Amino acid sequence: MKIGCPKEIKPQEFRVGMTPDAAREAVAAGHEVLIETKAGLGAGFTDDDYRAAGAAIVDTAEEIFARADMIVKVKEPQPVERKRLRPGQILFTYLHLAPDPEQTADLLASGATCIAYETVTDARGGLPLLAPMSEVAGRLAPQVGAWSLQKANGGRGVLLGGVPGVAPANVVIVGGGVVGTAAARVAVGMGARVTVLDRSVPRLSYLDDIFHGKLVTQYSSAAALAELARTADMVIGAVLIPGAAAPKLISRAQLRDMKPGAVLVDVAIDQGGCFETSRATTHQDPIYEVDGVLHYCVANMPGAVARTSTQALGNATMPFMLALANKGWKKACADDRHLLAGLNVHAGKLTYEAVGVALGLPSISAEEALKI
Ligand SMILES: NC(=O)C1=CN([C@@H]2O[C@H](COP(=O)(O)OP(=O)(O)OC[C@H]3O[C@@H](n4cnc5c(N)ncnc54)[C@H](O)[C@@H]3O)[C@@H](O)[C@H]2O)C=CC1
Numbered sequence: 001m002k003i004g005c006p007k008e009i010k011p012q013e014f015r016v017g018m019t020p021d022a023a024r025e026a027v028a029a030g031h032e033v034l035i036e037t038k039a040g041l042g043a044g045f046t047d048d049d050y051r052a053a054g055a056a057i058v059d060t061a062e063e064i065f066a067r068a069d070m071i072v073k074v075k076e077p078q079p080v081e082r083k084r085l086r087p088g089q090i091l092f093t094y095l096h097l098a099p100d101p102e103q104t105a106d107l108l109a110s111g112a113t114c115i116a117y118e119t120v121t122d123a124r125g126g127l128p129l130l131a132p133m134s135e136v137a138g139r140l141a142p143q144v145g146a147w148s149l150q151k152a153n154g155g156r157g158v159l160l161g162g163v164p165g166v167a168p169a170n171v172v173i174v175g176g177g178v179v180g181t182a183a184a185r186v187a188v189g190m191g192a193r194v195t196v197l198d199r200s201v202p203r204l205s206y207l208d209d210i211f212h213g214k215l216v217t218q219y220s221s222a223a224a225l226a227e228l229a230r231t232a233d234m235v236i237g238a239v240l241i242p243g244a245a246a247p248k249l250i251s252r253a254q255l256r257d258m259k260p261g262a263v264l265v266d267v268a269i270d271q272g273g274c275f276e277t278s279r280a281t282t283h284q285d286p287i288y289e290v291d292g293v294l295h296y297c298v299a300n301m302p303g304a305v306a307r308t309s310t311q312a313l314g315n316a317t318m319p320f321m322l323a324l325a326n327k328g329w330k331k332a333c334a335d336d337r338h339l340l341a342g343l344n345v346h347a348g349k350l351t352y353e354a355v356g357v358a359l360g361l362p363s364i365s366a367e368e369a370l371k372i
C-alpha cells in the first residue's frame with residue numbers, strides 16, 4: 001500500500017502523523033511511504049531522517065493526497081485537505097466530528113473511509129489513540145492555566161502553590177479520566193488545592209487511592225460543580241462521552257458568581273467544550289475573557305510540545321497503521337472490533353451513532369459498513 005503523510009496545516013500545529021520509526025516499520029512490511037517535505041521539522045525530524053527510514057520525500061501535499069491509498073495525519077483535515085480526499089482512500093487521524101458539521105459534510109461527500117483516532121477503543125474500556133495526547137494535554141492544563149492566572153495575561157494574579165503564610169489556589173478538575181488525572185498530578189505537584197469531579201464512582205475511588213489524600217474527590221452533580229466554581233481560581237474541563245458533543249457543565253450565568261480573573265481551561269473543546277461560553281482558540285491567541293473570567297480553549301494543546309507528542313502518538317498509532325496497511329481497512333477492522341470502533345465515515349455514510357445524534361444525521365453501524 002502507498003501510505004502518505006502530509007505536513008500539518010492547522011495553525012501552530014507542529015506534530016506530524018508518522019515518525020521516522022513508523023515509516024521504517026511500514027517500509028519493512030513492504031509498503032511505500034510518502035512524506036511531504038519538511039512535514040517532520042516541527043517535531044525535530046528532517047527529510048533525511050525519513051529518507052534513511054526508506055520513505056520517499058514528496059514536494060507537495062497535493063501529490064501525497066493524489067498518490068496515497070491511506071493518509072496518516074494528526075489533526076482533522078482542513079477544508080483544502082478535505083477537497084483532496086477521494087472514494088476508496090483511507091484517512092487515519094483525529095476527526096472530532098460531533099461539534100463539526102462542515103467537516104462531517106465534506107467527509108461524507110468525499111466518499112473516503114475515515115477512521116478517527118479518538119474513538120478507537122481497547123479491551124479495558126480505554127481510548128488508546130486519544131490517551132497519549134490526553135496525557136500531554138492534561139499535564140499542560142495546569143501549566144497554561146497558571147500562566148493565564150498571571151496578572152499580565154489578565155488573570156487574578158494568584159500563584160498556584162501560594163507561599164508560606166498565603167493559601168494556595170483552588171483548582172477544580174471536571175472529569176477524572178486520562179486528562180483529569182494527568183492534570184491533577186501536575187496541579188498537586190505545583191502545590192494547588194485540587195478537587196476532581198467525575199460521574200464514575202469507581203474512577204473517584206481510584207483517584208482517591210492513588211493520590212493518598214493529596215486531593216479531594218467529589219461526585220459530579222450540577223450543584224457540587226456550581227458550588228466549587230464559585231471559589232475556584234482555575235477550573236479544568238476534562239469530561240468526555242466518547243464521540244459525542246461535550247455536555248455544557250458551567251453556564252454563562254454562573255460566570256458572574258466566579259472570582260474575577262479566574263480561568264477556565266477547557267481541554268474538552270475538541271468535542272465542543274464543556275463550558276457554555278467556550279469557543280476554540282489557537283496557540284497564537286489562546287485566551288479570551290467573558291464576564292471577567294478567562295477562557296483557554298486551544299483544541300490542539302499537544303501541538304505546543306510537538307516532539308514529545310509526535311513520539312507518544314506515533315507509538316500508539318503504529319500497530320493500527322500497520323494493520324490497516326497490511327490487511328486493508330476492511331479486514332483490519334473486521335479482525336479487530338476496537339479498530340472498527342474508530343470508523344466514523346465510509347463511502348458517504350456516517351458510521352458512528354453518537355456523531356449522528358450530535359449532528360441530527362442518520363448513521364449506520366460500523367458492522368454494516370463492512371458490507372459496503
Ligand atoms: N484540547 C486538546 O488539545 C485535547 C483535548 N482532549 C480532550 O479531552 C477530553 C477528555 O479526554 P480523556 O481524559 O482522554 O477522556 P476519558 O474518557 O479518559 O475521561 C473522561 C472522564 O469524564 C467523565 N465524565 C463524563 N461526564 C462527566 C460529567 N458530567 N462530570 C464529570 N465527569 C464526567 C468520565 O466518567 C471520564 O472519567 C476529550 O474531549 C478529549 O478529546 C484530549 C487531548 C488533547
Ligand SMILES: CC(=O)C(=O)O
Pocket residue numbers: 094130133134270299300301302303
Ligand atoms: C486529541 C486531539 O485532538 C489533539 O491531540 O489535538
Ligand SMILES: [Mg+2]
Pocket residue numbers: 094096270299300301
Ligand atoms: Mg483536538
